[in-house]
Amino acid sequence: MTAQRIDGKAVAAELREKIAGAVAELGERHGLVPGISVVLVGEDPASKIYVGSKNRQTAEAGMVSTQHTLDAATSQAELLDLVHSLNDDPSVHGILVQLPLPDQIDSQAVIQAVNPAKDVDGFHVVNAGRLATGLPALTPCTPLGCVILAKHALGDLSGMEAVIVGRSNIVGKPLAQLLLRENCTVTLAHSRTRDLPAVCRRADLLFAAVGRPEMIRGDWIKPGATVIDVGINRIPTEDGKSRVVGDVAYAEAVETAGAITPVPGGVGPMTIACLMRNTVVAACRIHGVTSPLDS
Numbered sequence: 625m626t627a628q629r630i631d632g633k634a635v636a637a638e639l640r641e642k643i644a645g646a647v648a649e650l651g652e653r654h655g656l657v658p659g660i661s662v663v664l665v666g667e668d669p670a671s672k673i674y675v676g677s678k679n680r681q682t683a684e685a686g687m688v689s690t691q692h693t694l695d696a697a698t699s700q701a702e703l704l705d706l707v708h709s710l711n712d713d714p715s716v717h718g719i720l721v722q723l724p725l726p727d728q729i730d731s732q733a734v735i736q737a738v739n740p741a742k743d744v745d746g747f748h749v750v751n752a753g754r755l756a757t758g759l760p761a762l763t764p765c766t767p768l769g770c771v772i773l774a775k776h777a778l779g780d781l782s783g784m785e786a787v788i789v790g791r792s793n794i795v796g797k798p799l800a801q802l803l804l805r806e807n808c809t810v811t812l813a814h815s816r817t818r819d820l821p822a823v824c825r826r827a828d829l830l831f832a833a834v835g836r837p838e839m840i841r842g843d844w845i846k847p848g849a850t851v852i853d854v855g856i857n858r859i860p861t862e863d864g865k866s867r868v869v870g871d872v873a874y875a876e877a878v879e880t881a882g883a884i885t886p887v888p889g890g891v892g893p894m895t896i897a898c899l900m901r902n903t904v905v906a907a908c909r910i911h912g913v914t915s916p917l918d919s
């Protein structure tokens with residue numbers, strides 16, 4: 625069997641198109657232009673590339689995107705001042721502070737300083753709590769992208785056995801909550817899980833969010849299962865360069881799975897699209913208008 629390849633680039637492009645339509649509708653009906661502010665501290669090259677893509681894609685969808693680039697030596701107090709001013713700015717509906725932050729700054733203190741209504745990363749405890757208790761929440765973008773891809777491949781997920789490998793606050797845990805909402809039976813595995821291959825083999829839907837290159841082998845996958853690979857790992861190649869691989873051994877998995885996301889080109893492109901979606905949803909909630917994207 626050769627698995628169907630789930631094309632995250634195409635699904636993300638479709639979502640961005642819907643978002644652009646929603647933005648246009650909000651402008652026409654309510655004079656509302658969703659705005660996101662991205663804060664970058666320091667010169668981390670990967671973060672700079674990522675933030676550049678965010679700015680370009682949000683602007684293409686007709687949203688306002690502003691960037692605040694701060695020196696690597698910025699103090700926590702200076703960063704908190706900026707966050708507070710963005711909280712108070714009515715033209716800003718989404719605030720994203722790019723992680724990782726330099727060592728002198730406590731990331732949690734900054735994340736918790738963002739107004740939960742503008743927390744488009746969905747990392748604030750209020751949004752985590754709302755998600756866990758089934759209330760409307762701003763949901764972390766990568767897990768949201770994973771669920772959209774799974775539904776794209778399978779339709780209704782109700783009753784499915786879902787296994788997530790990785791229990792981080794930004795991927796594994798919120799993904800578990802989202803899959804419970806979809807009526808999956810959810811197992812959250814981690815580094816202390818006993819007999820991980822056997823646990824993975826139970827899954828109709830297997831999510832890998834570990835950060836270990838190609839750790840999940842082909843014979844850990846139930847024949848016909850859908851595999852969503854969140855991992856982004858850069859590994860050296862023989863010619864002295866490098867390439868990006870996921871947490872799943874793709875060449876093996878593709879022989880057993882029913883459908884699988886590639887890396888790159890799977891979950892990655894969905895993250896920014898979901899960030900844009902969250903900004904539209906946040907703008908609508910703040911202004912008390914129905915979001916064209918909620919349904």
Ligand code: NDP
Nearest residue numbers: 766790791792795814815833834835854855856891892895
């Ligand atoms: P974290 O390092 O925060 O969490 C990794 C998780 O994997 C932990 O729960 C850890 O378990 C678990 N784990 C580590 N080793 C093993 C093992 N040998 N067996 C079983 N479980 C293990 O990672 P993130 O959640 O932040 O990221 C995971 C991956 O997803 C990374 O490759 C990252 O680059 C990628 N990523 C991709 C994004 C995208 O946009 N596509 C966005 C965010 C992340 P324990 O808790 O017990 O330590």
